Amino acid sequence: MQRMKKYTIKDIAELAGVSKGTVDRVIHKRGRVSATALKKVNNVLRDIDYQPNLMARSLKHNKHFLLCMLMPDPKIDPYWKPCLDGIEEALNEFSPFGIHVKHVFFNPFDKDSFVKQGETALHADVDGIVLAPLFQKESITFIKTCESLNKPYFLFNNDLKDADSQNFIGQDLYQSGRIGAKLIHSTLRGNAEVAIIHIDEIYKNATHMQEKEKGFRSYFDALENSDFTIKTYKLKHRDANNLKKTIKYFIDMHPEIDGFFVTNSKINLLAALLKRTRESMCVVGYDLLPENLHYLKNGTIDYLIHQNPKRQAYLSVALLADALLFNKVIPNKNLIPIDIINSENYMGYIN
Template identity: 50%
Template sequence: MDKKYTIKDIAQMAGVSKGTVDRVLHNRGKVSPAALEKINEVLNVIDYEPNLIARNLKNTKIYKICVLLPDPEIDSYWLPCVNGIQDAVKEFKPYSVNISIQYFNPESKKSFVNANNAVLSLEPDAVLIAPVFHKETIEAVKIYEESNIIVNTFNNQIESNTVKCFVGQDLYKSGRVAASLMNLILSEGQIAIVHIDESLKNAVHMQEKEKGFRSYFEEKKLNNFSLTTLKLKHPNVESKFLNFLEENPHLKGIFITTSKAYQIATTLSELKHKKIALIGYDLIEKNVNYLNRGLLHFLIHQNQKRQAYLGVSTLAEHFLYSKEIPETILLPIDIINVENADFYIY
């Protein structure tokens, strides 16, 4: 059972040479109908799976994968991604895959375009993009498409049929998860949905979360809650938020749609305002601190590290083992509180 057959075995069984078997397996033609039938007969009986080790050994082609990532020194949100990519680099180091990262400034479209040009000049076989700039990404994808470069995206979803794959989270559903948790902490009252530093580049992202959050309360007909949306932007985050708090003294909960929940928590902790329920995103250090201090109640783990890792490894495995690339890879929406946070921090 499950004996491993080689091309040589098949050749012997079919009474032909391994060259002929090889031609059949790769339909390279130049095979007589008689030989074809004999080999197919054998192939139908046994369960041949080519030895991937041997296949890759000969493969002299080195596949190039480029990752386009915002510079984590400018926005530390992306730091875990670098770790995920490094994991992939490590894993595929012995194989004929070359993975490199190209950083860009997440606040500059020009920087993003430049990074794309730099990547293009490297002539990669595939790219993994964090598409923070929507229009520019669509344009870049078109060029990659023309050069037959496989495009994979992660974190943000963009609608483009030339993008092979997206790795990320169902943002709408994650908003719903946040809502269900909020509904558990609170039984009634006013809840604020806070978008911090919203810009074109992440507007869709945040809005999806808001939609999901609201849908939960609407669907359940929870009329004893009132939902307010609040947009805050650097450098007026704190002042504007303080204004809002003054205008809404009975605020019971806040859902922060980004990883910047700690900013809200900081302000509240200074006010000794402990009674407001806070739910945010991402296990960054500052957030976890407030989780431990009891000021932040839940975090939703977007697991960017794994997103980046899967984005790269999917491509690498496609090249090495001709694995199919799935259209979307949705990561689970991990619910984190102070009791289980430890296990998600690597």
């Protein structure tokens, strides 16, 4: 029951028979308190449930916190665009409490850019950093620096292997692959040729797609007397024109494929060139980019798995802000749901 009286420091002081200064010292463990006084105050604190008035605290502090958002430039990869909205939303909530955000973008195709912008972030004297650790090795170096500088940080979008996932927010990518598999399986029902397609995978350190592939295969591996054939294809590019040709060539060479699982948001490139000849086909990919939605609506794509970058960014900022402002503990279970999107329910997920 939360129907209790709200106690103030003054109330506690009176109950304990000491001054509010003493109560304050006890609460903040600032010492300069005798054993007797400490006991008196602690007894009162044990009996009542003291909840400091956050408004008063915040007003007194009047602190301003600057958070840094270190993420790929949305102009280079549009996947990241919704993050900006998520940050905006978090700011609406937290700017009255003195939370500000500095955006630092890097080129997701360029390790050096990540390293360089990471240094920019660290030199900006921010109070906390939220980052998308695209490059495994460089990111580990970066967070080690953060730790040595005692600077709070928060990872989102993808986790780092062999880093404890305490301050991470994102999805279970392995499970996400299993979901893709389940969707294709329940649509095709047996005796089908299925392709796992990695498009444009040049993030050298990235493990997203490998994780998704593992999950995808684990689903089909577990099926009894399955008559599905699963093959993996990598469609890389040097320039955009070249990539289009590669994809076209791939499609033409593989008319036998019934199920397509594209492991990232680039599925629109495939969908643009794909003709749905047979009744029994299934195309599954990732993310609600406008281009992807186009092909979802016209029936070329069956399902999109929603990685919800907006919510990831929102939560990263919000949780870090909560931690800084109110010393709230960041919950360690920070996996967000994996939404299944089709042509009938996508409306609820865009805005």
